[in-house]
Amino acid sequence: MNSKLHLALLCINIKLSFTHLKLFYIITFLTIVHSNSQTPGGYELWLGHTEIEDPTVRSEYVETTNSIFFSNKSTILQTAKAELVRGLDGLLGQPINVQNSRHLLNSMWVVKKADLNQELQSALKGDFEKIGKEGFIIRPVSVDGRSILLISANEDVGILYGVFKLLQLIKMQKSLAGVNVVETPKIKLRMLNHWDNLDRTVERGYAGFSLWNWQKLPEYIDQRYTDYARANASIGINATVLTNVNANALVLTDAYLEKVAALADVFRPYGIKVYLTARFSAPMELGGLNTADPLDNDVIEWWNNKVKEVYKFIPDFGGFLVKANSEGQPGPQNYGRTHVDGANMLATALQPFGGLVIWRAFVYSETDATDRAKQAFIEFVPYDANFLDNVLVQVKNGPIDFQPREPFHPMFGAMPNTPLVMEFQITQEYLGFSTHLVFLPKMYKEVLDAETYRKGKNATVAKVIDGSLFNKKISGMAGVSNIGTDLNWTGHPFAQANWYGYGRLAWDPYLSSETIAEEWLRLTYSNNSEFVEPVKSIMITSREAVVNYMTPMGLHHLMDTGHHYGPGPWVGDLSRPEWNPTYYHNSDKDGIGFDRTPSGSNATSQYAPEVAKIFNDPETCPDKYLLWFHHLPWDYKLKNGGILWDAIALNYQKGVDQVEQMIGIWKQVKTYISDDQYNEVRMLLEIQLKEAKWWRNACLLYFQNFSERELPIGVELPDENLEYYKSLKFPYAPGN
């Protein structure tokens, strides 16, 4: 509860105490209970249900939910009912009357299609066809001449999603009078990927450690597991990969499967399926075989048996996510086989149980370093026709690796016969860890909205992903989780918005990032527009700010080695060329940037000709991708008349200025939230500002060695020299 609310309560107490002594006692009795609940900030995420203060607004909802018929039979429906009661109880501040059978005076029904009478089923036929297995309907219907608010769905999980939607509408104080929501997720597989290790460290985790307490599982069920499932279900996430893609075979042993099954039991009532990463060499490590060749009969048999075993523990197991022949992980190429051989072997084992193989396309050759950006395309596109039906190929949003800005990955649109899963990174490996406020849906949307030109115009990446462009039966989106044991789950309170926003875009990749930011702010902080509007502007600016102060104008991979914390554009001595920042920015006296046009690596040829044409010419290539595709002289004239060096420097400065503006706005909204809420973000913004300056100073001092030019007017002079920035070391940076 925020402090202002608390003050209000005390005032009531004092006013009443003189006239209604007995009443005074009752009220104070209630006050205390609350005032001592030291809820650690942010644990509730966007699911806190404080009462709506305005009695007029509240009364509409009280009337609508006055008498609810809720037909609940399955565990998922029981979950949905519990959420409805808990949410309404909170929002409306009174006990909710829910019945298991129909009443004449019902004001609301939460009923699956099969339990509706024929008349309503016919009347809503069109809607029921639209919403499929996971969608829902929220609208008033007429029953015996009375208007009743109906939440309905074809399947149990649709009811659960509908309940969460209704609670969100009420929390945002949308009128239910003319409500007519007919929603269904546009993407089937809405997945979190946890890069969680069995020792509870999280690769690229910046919010503490892994939620999965393997030591105490399966017997001890942490309350957090349930709260995690609630949060995911509330935004439509229906799948979770529990383990790191840099995989450990041990999770496939009985001792761990028993624990995985316990988690699956917690998640199932929230419509969430469990997946695991499969280490390709598991038949050797666990089975004692001397090969993991996917065409070897013993290997095939081992996996067949292993999959059977997994399904004995977890009857609705989702399947395997596999990182193979990438950054040292074993894979089929170790035996002269292909990704197809590997994926199809596992897919064959999973197929009888309805399981999926999600095979990652994040690969780059250990031997050919001509252009890392090209390699996934080269290895996968030729196999487009060869994967089995239950194989999906998971592709990162851009061709390098989750940089602050990358053009969309050229594989999107290039494999019409293969369902491609979009892999976004929610955890901020390259975007300031959990100390920088960066609203990622803005970045996700840039990729989803990109035109592939693979089937004419309007063939956006979103249409590839949701399966609509090439009529795919299955579709998926994966988000590399930013969740850990921190009290507020994500370290930075605004990083909750990235979890939330990822889920919303997996549900509907056509939502705008502005809509998502506004929803999240209203659900999490305050429904007051005087708070929401300025803070929304912070969120919307934030992604461009981080690009500006880290890697403007198409620069990429400038971070320091290993931990990826802070700038390291000078690093050029790592064993593999494509691990070095110098490989990517390629600076010398003559200029800067990676030539990916036909005169260089010709990576642009992997895009459709319409796209390649735009990228190939520095005159048409958007400035934001300029140095991604071109190596240009320091005095190259830009469209706005300035020269390249000045533009780089001014962009770095602009990033710093934007963070300063974010701080200014945050200070102005102080009064709308609690002191704790205000202070934690303010402290983090100060770190962000310090680190934005660090990035600017270190990069400009370094590049200045090559450009041999002064900083343009308006750019602050660095307060340390380059040697200082090079000397900084962070041996215990998290997530490494």
Next chain:
Amino acid sequence: MNSKLHLALLCINIKLSFTHLKLFYIITFLTIVHSNSQTPGGYELWLGHTEIEDPTVRSEYVETTNSIFFSNKSTILQTAKAELVRGLDGLLGQPINVQNSRHLLNSMWVVKKADLNQELQSALKGDFEKIGKEGFIIRPVSVDGRSILLISANEDVGILYGVFKLLQLIKMQKSLAGVNVVETPKIKLRMLNHWDNLDRTVERGYAGFSLWNWQKLPEYIDQRYTDYARANASIGINATVLTNVNANALVLTDAYLEKVAALADVFRPYGIKVYLTARFSAPMELGGLNTADPLDNDVIEWWNNKVKEVYKFIPDFGGFLVKANSEGQPGPQNYGRTHVDGANMLATALQPFGGLVIWRAFVYSETDATDRAKQAFIEFVPYDANFLDNVLVQVKNGPIDFQPREPFHPMFGAMPNTPLVMEFQITQEYLGFSTHLVFLPKMYKEVLDAETYRKGKNATVAKVIDGSLFNKKISGMAGVSNIGTDLNWTGHPFAQANWYGYGRLAWDPYLSSETIAEEWLRLTYSNNSEFVEPVKSIMITSREAVVNYMTPMGLHHLMDTGHHYGPGPWVGDLSRPEWNPTYYHNSDKDGIGFDRTPSGSNATSQYAPEVAKIFNDPETCPDKYLLWFHHLPWDYKLKNGGILWDAIALNYQKGVDQVEQMIGIWKQVKTYISDDQYNEVRMLLEIQLKEAKWWRNACLLYFQNFSERELPIGVELPDENLEYYKSLKFPYAPGN
């Protein structure tokens, strides 16, 4: 809030809604706020302040605290005032009236001695002399003919402790009518030792990871740091060592000292000083010297400068805790010097600033393995007269290493010229991690109450520790912390009682464990004796239970290697003899146990003759230490007439039975607490039972190979064979 209380509120709502419509709205308004505060269970520790329900009881406190004069000038006093307001507000359910100046109608004063008038100062002269720097007085005094409740102290921190004491009295509903508390801590240095690494792993930590988020410090101050300080201050802990005794020199660099200083700033207002572990080789690792010889001038100068630097960052820095020449840690012996040379060199550097060196006595030779139990005594006792005044030697409670039961360490009482700090382990490295309910104050008391006979009778270990036996000016107790990032801080909710109980015994080592258990239960769960009494019996039994099912009758060091999780009595192949369980139980066809009498290692000679005499004779040696001191045949006749083998087996069975009884009792108290509170402990008790059986089965099957005897009647037959238990592997057990 527990669920019954919530139900009660709803009843009030319903009853009133028919007659007082307006009232109804006000009340429901309040209800909701609470019903949605998803307080993760246990975060509040023993500091939750729910309102006292009984209006008669409450009215006494309301009257007494009706008008409070609180003279606050320092930051510590401001802390104390904030705690008083927060606590009373919660417990009494109404805003508290606190003034900065005296009023005629004051009912209570919280005032330091210096701010009292001469008359009161004289009247309380005796009390003020008793309470020293950290103590306090709580008692009614007469001012102008009116009775006023006074909290007073000589120093600020005494006021803080007095405030916490008052809140505890009120929470436990003790009448304040005749209150007369004159308390002062009996031990000066009341310290937590965190074995926290800079990567946030915690050596022997079973409650998540380190609270210290080095990445975000110094700018970001996590709310947990403050809540940690509050909890410690509330039980009188006044010192914290932030880093692992297996030390990392990096914490002594500026980059980290700045972070340490930020933590010190948070802890200072709660009367808590920060200490660090000093890696003895730091002059080489950080300073680039080629030696860390404590007699080398460059080394001495390096440490002098380093200490100056530390005090620039942290003006009230406490000092260094050092583990040297122990388990691979560097130390003075690497250069042919002694512990005295090392400790005194550091002490000389710290002395000008009032800093302390706490030098650990936990050492055992890498070359001489005759009896590890003897080695600390051999290395330290001869140097009794040689340590400087600001050196304390920290000694583990027993001569091996935090086993479920050890006799007291023979160094206690044997070094009259050196202040010895008692090192207890709160984290349950050898006692079931954070899944077993074991109330450790019962164990601590066994050691503190032990008779050393070093100055005749009644020369207990407690009197050595508190400095009273040998008139020491300084005294200390250290507890190896069980605190981590788990929502409830300690993993097992009952492990909070070990943190609490450790603090209480550091304050007063003469308290009984029963008193502590009762206090903690009343402050944490419920003041209802029908809950408190049975659960207290669980706690009091629990320590004996774990001894029985792990290491009965003086057995010790039977755990598996490395992680120390579960039984491994069969392990005998580790490189150093004294790392092997077989070295300790020493079983063969002829018998079992470690002969430490004059016919064996003669470790008993390190005790006073009176003690040695008791231990040397198996007839007088208590059964609980029998196999610690004696190697005896399997058919050895015990005092009760039974034979040794049967007694061992029956003790293992008894441990299992005791856990089953604990579960039975817990089931009976279900109705007094919330479902969540009940369930989490029930789940953990089930794990404890499973693991108690595992210990019993594994140990008895193994020892049976030597005893070649049947299990006596009453002992359950193991459900697996010995090979099964030997095959269990736990590569990711926590804390390793």
